Amino acid sequence: MHKTLVTAAALCGLLAVGGCAHPGRQTTPAPEPVAGPILERTIKGPLEQQSVGAAAGASLRQPAVSRNLDEALREEASGALKPPSLEAITARIEAYSGKFRRWNELNTGAGRQLSPDQRAMMGDCYRQMQRILADYNMMRTAVETGDRSDVTANSIYSGKMLVLQQRDLDFVESDCGRLVGPVAVATPGGRPDQGGQSFDGRIAALSTEKKYREIEQAWQGLSPQQQEQTSLDAKMLYADALVYLQKEEEAADLYRGIVGRMEADGRSPAELLPLRKILADLCIAIGRYQDAQAQYVQISKDYLALASVDAWARMHLPLLGGDQQASLELAAYSGLVRNYLGYLPEQDGFRIVWEAEKYLADYPRSSVAANVKAIRDEMNKAGDAWFSGIVAEIDRLAGAKKYQEAAAMIKAQRADMINDQQRDLLNARLDELGLAEAAERETTKMAQEQELEQRWNNGLQLVSSGRYDEAIKVFDGMTETELGARADAKIVEISSMAAREDRRKAADLFIRYTRTGDVEVRKNLLIESRRLLKGILVKYPRADITDKVLGNIQRVEQEMNAIDPNLIAEVDSRDTGGKVRENGWAPAYEPDDPFGAQPQGMGEPARQ
Known part of the structure; x- marks a missing residue:
């Protein structure tokens, strides 16, 4: 005022x-x-x-x-x-x-x-x-x-x-x-x-x-x-x-x-x-x-x-x-x-209008009747503007899909501040909000299901192409969804596949170590084999071959100590990150367990 x-x-x-x-x-x-x-x-x-x-x-x-x-x-x-x-x-x-x-x-x-x-x-x-x-x-x-x-x-x-x-x-x-x-x-x-x-x-x-x-x-x-x-x-x-x-x-x-x-x-x-x-x-x-x-x-x-x-x-x-x-x-x-x-619209609504109408009904010949009519008309106009603003805000919230906020705003309106027609309008809006919210939930649920299905398929495609780490990230992002249990099981499955793949690579390196005579090359092959095996424990802790990997690490470290007792300490003291240089040749044969005891003379290269 x-x-x-x-x-x-x-x-x-x-x-x-x-x-x-x-x-x-x-x-x-x-x-x-x-x-x-x-x-x-x-x-x-x-x-x-x-x-x-x-x-x-x-x-x-x-x-x-x-x-x-x-x-x-x-x-x-x-x-x-x-x-x-x-x-x-x-x-x-x-x-x-x-x-x-x-x-x-x-x-x-x-x-x-x-x-x-x-x-x-x-x-x-x-x-x-x-x-x-x-x-x-x-x-x-x-x-x-x-x-x-x-x-x-x-x-x-x-x-x-x-x-x-x-x-x-x-x-x-x-x-x-x-x-x-x-x-x-x-x-x-x-x-x-x-x-x-x-x-x-x-x-x-x-x-x-x-x-x-x-x-x-x-x-x-x-x-x-x-x-x-x-x-x-x-x-x-x-x-x-x-x-x-x-x-x-x-x-x-x-x-x-x-x-x-x-x-x-x-x-x-x-x-x-x-x-x-x-x-x-x-x-x-x-x-x-x-x-x-x-x-x-x-x-x-x-x-x-x-x-x-x-x-x-x-x-x-x-x-x-x-x-x-x-x-x-x-x-x-x-x-x-x-x-x-x-008068404040938000606290009085149309009550002043009704009070003025009651006065005019009780005292139709009052000397201030014209003034009371002016009050009634002004307050009715102010009330209409206030109520229209409320309806507009409800519609805005509904348009922004903020159905709970819109519903709360309707329920907050006092019944003694608006007339029956306005109450019916708000009740109708409340019903519409309920239907719209239910439809929105269903639409959202369907969209989420389609999105999850697409992500699942993407993860499977990554697995089929051997990109296990990327696939694990995809399924890990689905553990908090309704597919969480299936995604968790899939992570264990992929981790085991990836672990077996890295263990196979480590075994290849160990076999090459057994067939190489050069001391430096033998050291590097053992170092890289050990790195791959230890990486399995870090990257794929849920793999089902963990016990085997631990045994393989022990076997490789035995060979490293045999070559140089200080080799493991030196490797652990620095971040090698190096890659073993590939020679391009394959072993003459692959034993069932590459990390097991090798045949006599297996540590020497074939004589020319």
């Missing part, structure tokens, strides 16, 4: 006849009263240092109205409308000239470094300022050349001026307006903290994130003097947080202090109007009916020229009469306004 300091001109668009007071909310446009002033909030920063009074100099103001209620009504009824103030139009033109200078400073980097988001919106900000400035120039020309006594023309100009001022205010309160707005000297409340962020910026960020408890804690961390020196925006955001924390009385006291201070400073009634309006609504919400009545009476006195605001204020007066303050109708309206002010 973002409350902004705006003037009566802005509220002509903001508060329709019968519209309830709510910060930042807009209802149907009202009749076209005389345009009022615009007061821009200043932005804390290093550029264009100026006093608060200077910043207020950019206001668009009308001459003060000092007439009694009956005179104002007679003048309004006679249609004696005046054209928009030429002085006020000129002030806004000058203000936008300053905004263009500020824009140029930012664009050239003379001011401060812009974030990527701020840099991206610079072009759009420039175009918005161009359109508003052009319209103010056209309005000034029309007023200067027009007939001030022409009531019809004045009425048209006033209506156009209100529309233009609303666009002006929308820009001033937008990100663009804050970016190119005037810069005032920072107060203690606006000084950067240790993280480089001002107190105002921190409060604004926390409000955007709806961290109302942290806003309260941050405020309580200030001294009374620092609290007094904080900006109006920060105070209103803190008051908003108090409302959401169900501390409406503290919020009302804070707004009462703001209004009192501004009155003491001689601020114009136009500047006080939006704050009085919020204060009055808070007083209704907490049962301070006489205080609310006093605020509405003051609003009505100050701004009879603003027909929509006057009608809105007068609407409440019959309900707040002395004989009505103990009525059930007023109590029901008080509760409705209180819930409306603290």
Whole structure:
């Protein structure tokens, strides 16, 4: 709930006849009263240092109205409308000239470094300022050349001026307006903290994130003097947080202090109007009916020229009469306004809509019926947007196949926040998610089975080509699947095949050793044979010939010791990694057990 300091001109668009007071909310446009002033909030920063009074100099103001209620009504009824103030139009033109200078400073980097988001919106900000400035120039020309006594023309100009001022205010309160707005000297409340962020910026960020408890804690961390020196925006955001924390009385006291201070400073009634309006609504919400009545009476006195605001204020007066303050109708309206002010879609849904409908059914002739209808329509629109967002997020999750998250989101929705039709829609979505998840599981299972089958076949092809180590890796990657038992057995089978293959190669080398006379060649053949045998134990520990391999290693090492007692130690002390040079000749015969005892003379080469 973002409350902004705006003037009566802005509220002509903001508060329709019968519209309830709510910060930042807009209802149907009202009749076209005389345009009022615009007061821009200043932005804390290093550029264009100026006093608060200077910043207020950019206001668009009308001459003060000092007439009694009956005179104002007679003048309004006679249609004696005046054209928009030429002085006020000129002030806004000058203000936008300053905004263009500020824009140029930012664009050239003379001011401060812009974030990527701020840099991206610079072009759009420039175009918005161009359109508003052009319209103010056209309005000034029309007023200067027009007939001030022409009531019809004045009425048209006033209506156009209100529309233009609303666009002006929308820009001033937008990100663009804050970016190119005037810069005032920072107060203690606006000084950067240790993280480089001002107190105002921190409060604004926390409000955007709806961290109302942290806003309260941050405020309580200030001294009374620092609290007094904080900006109006920060105070209103803190008051908003108090409302959401169900501390409406503290919020009302804070707004009462703001209004009192501004009155003491001689601020114009136009500047006080939006704050009085919020204060009055808070007083209704907490049962301070006489205080609310006093605020509405003051609003009505100050701004009879603003027909929509006057009608809105007068609407409440019959309900707040002395004989009505103990009525059930007023109590029901008080509760409705209180819930409306603290509305959050994610926690209230459509409950405010139903509460408004019940009020209209119970009190169809209520003096605030039009306001209650406006509340109902606004809350219905907000509820529809909230519910549509939920459905869109559910569909997004379902599209991403996050069915459990989507289902959890549906189940998290409270039944007392949505109507029967919406509940049926969510239940139907839940059924669809169940079917989609089941179909997805089946599809995934089939795909996994096909993928496993393909991997299995690839492993078999590697085995058939003698690439045992690669095949073992393939089947090892399947041990955690539904084919895990079969894959494990296949690994044992392949390991045994590979072990037998390497043992055969080691036997070939040993046979060649027995038929070679050269000592160095004999050493190398034994070393390589031993390496292959020991490699079997490392690479294929699950092979079924492990015992045989151990015996073969023992036999080879016996021969190595016979040639050179230090040979094994030397081999183990270094990583040979060498390959035995192949001679290209084959043994004359191969015994059944190459590592067994050899026939006499087997260790000598055939004589030539």
